[in-house]
Amino acid sequence: MRSPVSTAIAMAVGLLVLIGYLLPIGIVGQLRTIILDWAITLAGIAGLVAIFNLAAVHWRKIGDKRNRDYYSIFLILAFWATFLAGVAAKVWGVPSQHDFQRVVTAIQMPIEASLMGVLAISLAYASFRLFQRRKGLMAIIFVISALVFLIILSGLLSFGGSVPVLGSLINLLNLLPVAGARGILLGIALGSLTTGLRILMGTDRPYSG
């Protein structure tokens, strides 16, 4: 049995925020703003706690005699170097915040760009193997539509706008993904609504209580 107190607090706060959004009048609207400000502050603190937890997990991995992970040493060193330099930049101004940000970005951006490069190759490879993994009409439609939109978006058919029938056909094709996306997003919005309501009603509790 979970704590009824936690559940009651979560439901009451959730209802207050919802009522504050739908009926933004008087004290309810102000309460909603205050609660959301608290939520944002708490989320920030939670982020810091989780980052320290991540560092602690990797610290334990270094000390694990059976499955020692040597890469964790680099994570711990990079974490403390960045953390201490960030604190020093904020408190003492040495290094300056601009320099600190520039160094962090100079390391982070190439690494992220490399991973995106790997992702591009992985996706190209996966699309070649798609028919091995997935057979049926949907896979054929997926590949044909991917090829059609690659051609359209590459600009190869940019002259088509002035050709009467081709121009209309390209416009029609460009509308298809918009319609499909709206359908999918509508379903996701309805799913979001019912998920939120389950939490407000206390049937779903993503907390231990």
Next chain:
Amino acid sequence: MNLEHIAGLVLVLASVVLLIVLSLPRKTRRGRDLRDIPGFRRLRRSIGLSVEEGSRLHISLGKSSPVNANGAASLAALAALERVARMNSLSDRPPIATSGDGSLAILSQDTLKAAYRLANALELYDPDRGRLGGATPISYIAGALPITSTEHVGTHLLVGSFGPEIALITEAAERRGALSLAATDSLPAQAALYATASEPLIGEELFAVSAYLQAGPAHTASLRVQDVLRLVAVGALILGALLKLVGVL
């Protein structure tokens, strides 16, 4: 109060009433409530097999904070995590949850703790099993990738808000021969997952994961509420189009 607020209030109240009514017990044949989705069949079998084979389940909860606009996907992921953790809590290799947001990581630890307590196995709970992969989308993927190769993972359940970079995890899972069932609210990520995941879920199927893992009548009822609301939306769209056609709108 404007029209948007009134419409929102009506939608929420109607959904609450429907959710309560459809949660009530009714005479139906077992197993006929939900349509068959092969991915969920494979997932349930894989959860059972993981206990026998001594492999682990990895649940990736995405990168969106529950207080963001994409928070619903994270909440759906937490519901799935609790269900999977309860089904798998007594395994030799208990499930691991990774997330790309601090508050989501803490909630995942809390959800795991609740699942172990409900399974009367709180002494087996290890907070390190719910961890932050990284604080940015790419660092999250970089932090979660080693799990595919070092933690004996046999099944990856990727539910939540992701970018297309999630395909790096599904590709790594594929190379290791692990099952990956993936559902997300992001359209570019859905396209990437369709090409790379063993079992991709499309659109609102993301919110059906917990219902298909038999989390309870409220979860099944919420799927039925979605169906009713979808029919209403379709009707409204057709009506709007007809009114536009005859020049009323």
